[in-house]
Amino acid sequence: MHQRNLVETLLEGVLFKSRWLLAPFYLGLVLSLLLLLSAFLAELLHAMPQLFDLAHIDPEEVILAVLSLIDLSLAGNLVVIVIFSGYENFVSKINTENAEDRPSWMGTLDFSGLKMKLIGSIVAISAISLLRAFMTLSDSNAPLDERKMYWMLILHLTFVGSGLMFAAMDYIGNRAEKPQEH
Numbered sequence: 001m002h003q004r005n006l007v008e009t010l011l012e013g014v015l016f017k018s019r020w021l022l023a024p025f026y027l028g029l030v031l032s033l034l035l036l037l038s039a040f041l042a043e044l045l046h047a048m049p050q051l052f053d054l055a056h057i058d059p060e061e062v063i064l065a066v067l068s069l070i071d072l073s074l075a076g077n078l079v080v081i082v083i084f085s086g087y088e089n090f091v092s093k094i095n096t097e098n099a100e101d102r103p104s105w106m107g108t109l110d111f112s113g114l115k116m117k118l119i120g121s122i123v124a125i126s127a128i129s130l131l132r133a134f135m136t137l138s139d140s141n142a143p144l145d146e147r148k149m150y151w152m153l154i155l156h157l158t159f160v161g162s163g164l165m166f167a168a169m170d171y172i173g174n175r176a177e178k179p180q181e182h
Contacts (some may be wrong), residue, residue: 043072
C-alpha cells in the first residue's frame with residue numbers, strides 16, 4: 001500500500017481546497033443575472049407604448065420585441081444553468097434541504113450534460129437573433145447588410161455543427177464506456 005508523506009498530503013489538500021477559488025466566478029455570474037434583468041426590463045419598457053396604441057400596433061415590431069425578451073430570458077436561463085451546475089460539479093453541493101422547487105436537473109447534470117445544455121441554449125439564442133435579423137428585412141427603411149446576414153448565418157451554422165459534434169462525441173464516448181454485449 002502507498003505510504004503518503006506530509007508533502008503529498010499538504011499538496012493534495014491545497015489542490016482540493018483551491019476549487020473554492022471558483023466561487024467568486026459564480027457570484028459574478030449572479031451579478032450578470034442582474035445585468036440581464038435590467039436589459040430585459042429596459043426592452044419591456046421600450047415595447048410597452050405599443051400596448052397602449054392598439055390602433056397603430058405593428059405585429060412585426062411586437063414579434064421582434066417578444067423575440068428580444070425570449071433571447072434575454074434564454075441567456076438568463078443559461079447563466080443559471082452554469083451557476084448551479086458549475087458550482088455543484090466543481091466546488092460543492094448546494095444544500096437546498098429538499099426544497100420542493102429545486103430544479104429536477106440540479107445535482108444530476110454532469111459536465112457532459114452541462115455542455116449539451118450550453119450549446120443548445122447558444123443555438124437557440126443564435127436562432128432567435130437570426131430570425132430577428134431576417135424579420136427586419138421586411139422593413140423598407142432598413143438597408144440590407146448582406147455581409148452581416150451572411151456572417152450571422154455562418155455563425156449559427158457553426159453553433160449547430162458544434163452541437164452536433166458534441167452530441168456525436170458524447171454518444172461515441174458513452175458507447176465506448178458501456179460493455180459490449182454479444
